Amino acid sequence: MRQEEIIFVHTLVLSMKYTLTIILRFSQVLFFLFPLLINAQSKFKGVIKDSKSGEALASASLIIKGTSEGTIADFDGKFELETKQKLPFTLIVSYVGYLDQEVAVTTEAQKISVAMVEEAITIGAVDVKGRRISEKQVQSPLTMETMDAIAITETPSVNFYDGLGALKDVDLTAASLGFKIINTRGFNSTSPVRSLQIIDGVDNQSPGLNFSLGNFLGASELDVNKVSLIVGASSSFYGPNAFNGVISIETKNPFLHKGLTVQLKGGQRGLIETGLRWSNAFKNKRGLDVLAYKFNVAYFKAYDWVADNYSQVYDSPSTTKNPGGYDAVNVYGDEYQTSNDFRTTFSLPGLGTIHRQGYKEIDIVNYNSTNTKLAFAAHYRLNPSKTYNSPELIVATNYSTGTTVYQGDNRFSLRDIKFYQHRLELKKQDKYFLRVYATHEDAGNSYDPYFTALKLQEKAKPGNLWLADYINYWQQTVNPRIKSIEGYPKILDYLGNPTAYQSAISNFLTRQNVVDSLTVYHAGASLAAEKANFITNTVDFFQPGTQRYKDAFNDITSKVSFSEGGTKFFDRSALFHSHGEYKFNDIYKGGKITDFDMQVGASGRLYTPNSQGSILLDTNGRKISVYEYGIYGGGTLELDNRWKISATMRMDKNQNFNYLFSPAASLVYTPSNKETFRFSFSSAIRNPTLADQYLFYNVGRAILIGNLQGFNNLITVPSLRTYLNSREKSDLEYFNVAPIRPEQVKTLEVGYRNTFFNKLYVDATYYYSFYKNFIGYNLGVDATFNSVNGLPVNLQAYRVAANARDRVTTQGFSIGLTYYFAQYYALGGNYSYNKLNTVSSDPIIPAFNTPLNKFNLSLSGRDIPLKLGGFTLPDFGFSINYKWIEGYLFTGSPQFTGLIPTYDLLDAQINWQAKKINTTFKLGGSNLLNRLTYQVYGGPRIGRMLYLTFTYDLPIKK
DSSP, X not given: OOHHHHHHHHHHHHHXXXXXXXXXXXXXXXXXXXXXXXXXXXXXXXXXXXXXXXXXXXTOEEEETTSSOEEEOOTTSEEEEEEOOOSSEEEEEEOTTBOOEEEEEXXXXXXXXXXXXXXXXXXXXXXXXXXXXXXXXXXXXXXXXXXXXXHHHTOSSSSHHHHGGGSTTEEEEEEETTEEEEEESSOOOSSOTTEEEEETTXXXXXXXXXXXXXXXXXXXXXXXXXXXXXXXXXXXXXOTTOSSEEEEEEEOOTTTSOEEEEEEEEETTTEEEEEEEEEEEEEOTTSOEEEEEEEEEEEEEEEOOOXXXXXXXXXXXXXXXOTTOOOBTTEESOOOOGGGEETTOTTSTXXXXXXXXXXXXXXXXXXXXXXXXXXXXXXXESSGGGGGGSOEEEEEEEEEEEEEEEESSSEEEEEEEEEEEEEEEEEETTTEEEEEEEEEEEOTTOBOHHHHHHHHHHHHSOHHHHHHHHHHHIIIIIXXXXXXXXXXXXXXXXXXXXXXXXXXXXXXXXXXXXXXXXXXXXXXXHHHHTSOBTTTTBOOOOXXXXXXXXXXXXXXXXXXXXXXXXXXXXXXXXXXXXXXXXXXXXXXXXXXXXXEEEEEEEEEEEEEOOOTTSSBSOOTTOOOOEEEEEEEEEEEEEETXXXXXXXXXXXXXXXXXXXXXXXXXXXXXXXXXXXXXXXXXXXXXXXXXXXXXXXXXXXXXXXXXXXXXXXXXXXXXXXXXXXXXXXXXXXXXXXXXXXXXXXXXXXXXXXXXXXXXXXXXXXXXXXXXXXXXXEEEEEEEEEEEOTTTOOEEEEEEEEEEEEOSSOEEEEEEEEEEEEEETTTEEEEEEEEEEEEOOXXXXXXXXXXXXXXXXXXXXXXXXXXXXXXXXXXXXXXXXXXXXXXXXXXXXXXXXXXXXXXXXXXXXXXXXXXXXXXXXXXXXXXXXXXTOOXXXXXXXXXXXXXXXXXXXXXXXXXXX
């Protein structure tokens, strides 16, 4: 074992040992006190229901006022509470979307029945009056958006993940049907490395790519209980890479959500989506639930949106009117090259800039998108009599596989990709947890379509031979024709004045009849250049749809890119993670101090990438491993039940970088139970990804490379172009690239929440952020030159991972409003403003990629008694959401940079709960007006998607 691995393991063991010691000592105390506790305890039973419908409120929480003792209601709204508290005492009952209630308990024989009153209709995907998020979340120095189980069920989007796009501060973009990107507060990217996605506390990232692939690897919709979006810098609470926000998905506890749920969804583009969830529990001899389990299976299939943008690449030298072709966005292999630019070569008049015939993405990419997810979890209660407050031991395993299109620097076809994730956890709700998990991936038959296009071209005819044949055809066939066109300048008329002669030729070539002729000539030259040549032993262009094309394509995409010369990815990377946390609740109370809590934790992670050189520098048997670890602690002090002061500090260490600290602090003032003011400071770090550190990916025209050691004496691309014309060495500009370092951000934030007239809920936030050490890349060339003629002897272009020099600031404002009326309805809206303040010429500054202005408007209703003539249809619901996004410049790779026009989307759904047959029917559509829009430049235009869903839910009754 290497030294760094020994250090990692040692640190990991210490952190786990520390956390486990606390847990074991706490458990020992419970063990010795258990008989005393049993003798002194009283048991109370009751039920919690909706005051109007009488429906049970599963998972409603109860707590004894002034203590941390409590429990949670089961699926039928029933609960049992054992306590040593002396009578009388008061129970505080709370449930999302309902007013808190206080219930006085005076005798052991008292039957507790609580009828909860709705505070809001909980459909809109916005924070609903005061109780949409918990008090602990209100204390957080972070902005938080929540989508609960009801909102998930009734979102007007095709699925709950798409529904997150209606939340304020959120940017959701679609690179394909199977790959959706969620980002907040700017610097959006098709590789969302600046946001963290966790499911039940488990990082959902790809071990090799170091970012989440959206819900492609996520949870089944039937098993999702709640989704919280923590907006902004969050490393103090969630560790490295929680840079711009966290998507936290909480699944359903099998003790609380038992039974069978089946869902079938069908829609346009051949959409078929099915899901099944089964959960139950085994009881011990005392009749208490002791072991619960759940099983989930989900399947998705559809024909993906086609990326068919054939306009010219943004800022390309060639337009669509160029007779020699142009670089189209979703055509690969037709890119501009300086070696093919003959605009100043007057010995070949009319040749201009030429582009090779490329391949459309539709000819190279598999658009049959599929996704299968399997998940199993078992929860064991160590003390069943404590029910919800019992420590639980959890064993969980997840498997995902499928095919989709992912967009990064290029568009990538993820085909038959597989992910495995296994978790072991010991936890007690709101007290402690010790969690270990591992994630493994297998790239399957995934490949790079852009590189595949280049390989197909090279397999038919290498670029230098293609260019030679093109020029040869032009000289022999086209030149005589051009010079024979009437009006072609005679050189004898311009003796002694070559500049005037060249100008005359240029003017001649712009005449419309000449341009029309050049278009025909270039088509002939391109056809001739793509033909087989027995002298150079080359073959015809591989025409899509032919058998020889299929054979060549399969041969290229079945070989690993580095070791076998193909374009297939080999990626069997893994990560291993441990995380422990302990909370010290109610440490002190007295005087003005009404509560004081603390928490401490530690985590460690080990990355073990394995790409066999197809992506990273793990060539020729070289093994790469990277460890990182962190510790954190913080506390919350409550004064006079109005002021809450929180502070947290986290320290992180990555194997390849120095110690980094992420402090956070907040002040929350609550003058009444309806009004909250929040002031906070937060910070975050983002460690360079494995690609930023170890990437080595040869795309033919350049090598994309990581940068742990730094690079010296690279030549800028513009100066090299100047030198090739002048041959003056003084024109060459050299530069060095410093080793890569982590990114950092600090954010100041103020927030305000209030409920007016018991009907209007308002939630507003303003932030100002300071960034440094942005991670991007530098373009440069390593070259040596012939000492005689000055021509390059060796020439290699590099794209090197690097940090920006400039400091950047951003600011933004968001506000969400929800108005409740006529008992069943809610009218909502939110607006977000995000601005990049710093204007920088540093090319490394990553694109902000976020509209300056965007807003959502929504109207929803739930449990409406719909009257149809003399018949009343109960439990009817609907929701409508209108989204408006201002246009902006989306900056990705050079191929995928361009303008996203202003667009709007209208989503809607209607639903009916047929309770007698335990079935919910839902009919809806996203982008109902079918406004074809680009959400990612280089991606497809997204159109309308109509769907019909049937959900059968049969809970297990006690």
